[in-house]
Amino acid sequence: MKKWGLYLSLLIFALILTACGEPYLSTLKPAGEVAERQFNLLLLSTGVMTLVIVVVVIIYVIVLIRFRRKKGEEDKIPEQVEGSHKLEIIWTIIPIILILILAVPTVAETFNLGDVSERDKVDKDGNRENLVINVRASLYWWEFEYPDQGIVTSQDLVVPTDEKIYFNLIASDVKHAFWIPAIGGKIDTNTDNENSFYLVFDGEKADEAGNIFYGKCAELCGPSHAYMDFKVKAVPRAEFDEWVVAMQNFEEPEPQTAVAQQGKEIFENSCIGCHAVSAENSMPAEARIAPNLADFGNRTRVAGILPYTKENIKEWIQNPGDIKPGNLMYDSANFSEEELDALAEYLMSLKAQE
Ligand code: HEC
Ligand SMILES: [Cu+2]
Structure with a gap:
C-alpha cells in the first residue's frame, strides 16, 4: 500500500509538471513550416506505433480468454501446431509495410529539411535573395552575424517572419546544439565543420506568441548548459529592415548623465x-x-x-x-x-x- 501511494504521487507530480514551461517552448505547438513538418512526422510515427500496440493487445486478450484452461478440461492437451506458412508470411509482411510507411516520409523529409541549395541564390544584381545568418555558439552564449548586412548581435536573434532564413552554424569551443523548439531544429554546432539548414517563422503564430520565441542549447556542454538560452524576436519584414538599418548606423550614445x-x-x-x-x-x-x-x-x-x-x-x-x-x-x-x-x-x- 505504501508503494502505491508513492507511485500515485509520482504520477500526479508528473502530470502537474507537464503543464510547466514557457509558452511557445514546445515542439507540440509548431510555429513555422519546418516545425510543422517535423510535427507531422511525429504524429505519423506515434499513429503507427499506437496501431501496433492496440492490435497486439487485442489479439493478446482474445487469446488469453479463448484458449485458457477450462474447468473439466484440466488434462486436455490442445492440438500441437508447428509452423504455419500463412501466419509467418503475414507477420513478416505487415511489419515491412509499417516500416516502409515510417521510413519513406522520414528519410524524404530529412533530406528536404537539410536542403540548402537555394541559400546562395543571387538576383540579377548579384545580391543574395535569402537572408543568411551565421550562428556561433560559445560557452554559454550565442552570437548572430548577418554577413550581408555587415552586423552582429548576441543573445537575441532578430528575424523577419514568413520567409526562408538560412543558418550556418559553428561552435567556438565545444560542441553545442541550436534548437528553437517551436520553430525547428535541433542542429549541432561543431568546432570543425559548419552545419547549415533553414527555418521559417510563421507571422501569425509569432503575433500570438508576442513576437518572442525561446531557443536553447540542446547538447550538454558544461556546468551552465541548462542556462544557455537565447530569445528570438520574430517581426514582420519591414520592422526587421528598420532594425538592420538602426544597427548599421549604431553609434555609441554620448552619456546623458x-x-x-x-x-x-x-x-x-x-x-x-x-x-x-x-x-x-x-x-x-x-x-x-x-x-x-x-x-x-x-x-x-x-x-x-x-x-x-x-x-x-x-x-x-x-x-x-x-x-x-x-x-x-x-x-x-x-x-x-x-x-x-x-x-x-x-x-x-x-x-x-x-
Ligand atoms: C574576460 C572577458 C570578459 C570581461 C573582462 C568582461 N566580460 Fe562580460 N561577458 C563575458 C562573457 C564570456 C560573457 C558571456 C557569459 C555567458 O553568458 O556565459 C559576458 C556577458 C556579459 C553580459 C551579458 C550580455 C548579454 O548579452 O546578455 C554583460 C551585461 C556583461 N558581460 C557585462 C560586463 C561588464 C560590465 C564588464 C566589465 C565590468 C564585463 N562584462 C567584463 C566576458 C567578459
Ligand atoms: Cu549546451
Missing part, C-alpha cells in the same frame, strides 16, 4: 577588452570573445536567462559565476554599489532603436 559617464569610463577600463559595443562585424570571430553589447539596452534577458532589470544587470556584473557557473566572463568582481549603478545605467543606454 554624470552617472552614465562614470559607467562608460569604468567600462572602458574593465570591460572593453572582451566586449565590443559596435554592431559592425569588422572584427574576426576569434576576437569576438564576449557578447556584443551594441544593442544591450533592448535585450529581453540579461545573459540570456535573467529577467531584464537593473538589479539583475548589477547582480550579473558583480557575480556572473554564481548565475552561470563556469562561464568565461569572470567569477566575481569587487565593484562598489555606486560603480555598479553607473555600469548598469551606461549599459542600459546602449540601444540601436528606441
